Amino acid sequence: MTAQSLSAAVKDRGMALGFNSVGIADLAAIPHAAQLRRWLDAGMAGTMTYMHRQAERRCEPSSILPGTTRAVVVTRNHFHPDPPDRANAGLVAKYARAVDYHSTLRQPLEDLASYIQSLGPGGTLATAYLDAGPVPERELAQRAGLGWIGKNTMLIDPRLGSFLFLGCVLTSLDLAVDLHFEADRCGSCRRCLDACPTNAFPEERVLDSRRCISYLTIEYSGPIEPDLAQLLDAHVFGCDMCQDVCPWNVSFASESADQDLLPNPDLALLDLEELSGISDQEFLKRYSSTALARPGPEGMRRNARIALANTNRIAECRTP
Numbered sequence: 001m002t003a004q005s006l007s008a009a010v011k012d013r014g015m016a017l018g019f020n021s022v023g024i025a026d027l028a029a030i031p032h033a034a035q036l037r038r039w040l041d042a043g044m045a046g047t048m049t050y051m052h053r054q055a056e057r058r059c060e061p062s063s064i065l066p067g068t069t070r071a072v073v074v075t076r077n078h079f080h081p082d083p084p085d086r087a088n089a090g091l092v093a094k095y096a097r098a099v100d101y102h103s104t105l106r107q108p109l110e111d112l113a114s115y116i117q118s119l120g121p122g123g124t125l126a127t128a129y130l131d132a133g134p135v136p137e138r139e140l141a142q143r144a145g146l147g148w149i150g151k152n153t154m155l156i157d158p159r160l161g162s163f164l165f166l167g168c169v170l171t172s173l174d175l176a177v178d179l180h181f182e183a184d185r186c187g188s189c190r191r192c193l194d195a196c197p198t199n200a201f202p203e204e205r206v207l208d209s210r211r212c213i214s215y216l217t218i219e220y221s222g223p224i225e226p227d228l229a230q231l232l233d234a235h236v237f238g239c240d241m242c243q244d245v246c247p248w249n250v251s252f253a254s255e256s257a258d259q260d261l262l263p264n265p266d267l268a269l270l271d272l273e274e275l276s277g278i279s280d281q282e283f284l285k286r287y288s289s290t291a292l293a294r295p296g297p298e299g300m301r302r303n304a305r306i307a308l309a310n311t312n313r314i315a316e317c318r319t320p
Contacts, residue, residue, distance in 0.1 A: 006173060032139070046215055064170060065125060065127055068171055091269070141155050221298075232303075276301055
C-alpha cells in the first residue's frame, strides 16, 4: 500500500470507531517552542510542575516515542447543552458530566493503534496517548488539518466548534500527512477573552493558569486567595465560559450522538450544601468513575464552600 492509501485506511478505521475527525501530522519541532518556554518561565503553569519536566519533549514531538514519525490525531464531539439553572447548584464543565472520558475513549484509541500497527511490517510502532504524557495535542491537531487554535487556546473545528476530546496515536508507519490548518478564523473577535471573569488571558492565545477557573478548581490543591475566590461564582469543577460565547460554538456546536458520552443530569449541577460537607467515602462512591475524582474529596469540598459563599453573597446583594 502507498502512504496515501495507508492514510485513507487509517482515517476510515478511525471514523468507524466513532471519532468525528481524523488527521495525520508529522512530528517536526513545534513552531511555538520559544513561547512555551517564556510561558513556563513566567510561572503561568502554576503548580503543574510536570509541564516543566515535559517541555523539551513537547517542543520536539519526535522525541516522545523514539522511532515514530507521524501523529494520527482524532477528535470526538462531547457537546450537550446546559440544563436550566437551579438555585445553590455547583457548576460542572460540560466534558465532566458523564463517565470519565478516559475510560470511554481509551479502548477505541487503542483499537486504532492496533489497526495502524497491523498495516505495517513487524516492529511497527503505534502507541495511543489520551490527555497523558508530553504530547502537544492541539499543535498536532492543527498541523493535521483539524482546526485552528483560538484566542482562548482551544482547538476550534470549523464544523463542530471546540467542545472536543483530542487523542493521538504516535506511529512509525509511513503515512501521508495532511495540510496544516493555516487560517486564523477568529478575526477581530475577542468574546472569549472578555468573557473570562478572572482575566486569565493576559493576551491572545496566552492563558495564565494561575487565574483560570479550570486550573483553580481541578489542578490547584491549595487555598485560593479570597479576591480570586470571589470571581469563581458557582463553579466547582472547570469552566466553559470562554467556549460558550465563541461564535463558532454558538453557530456550529451540535449535540453529540455518542451514547457513551451521554451526560448524567446529576453531574451537571451539584448540591452545594451537600457537597461542601460530603464524606470521603460518599464522595468516592458517587464520583470515583468520573472526572470529578481528580481534585479529590477535599478539593471538591473546598470548591463547594467557595461556590456556596459566592451564591449567598450574590443573593444578599440582590435582596432589596
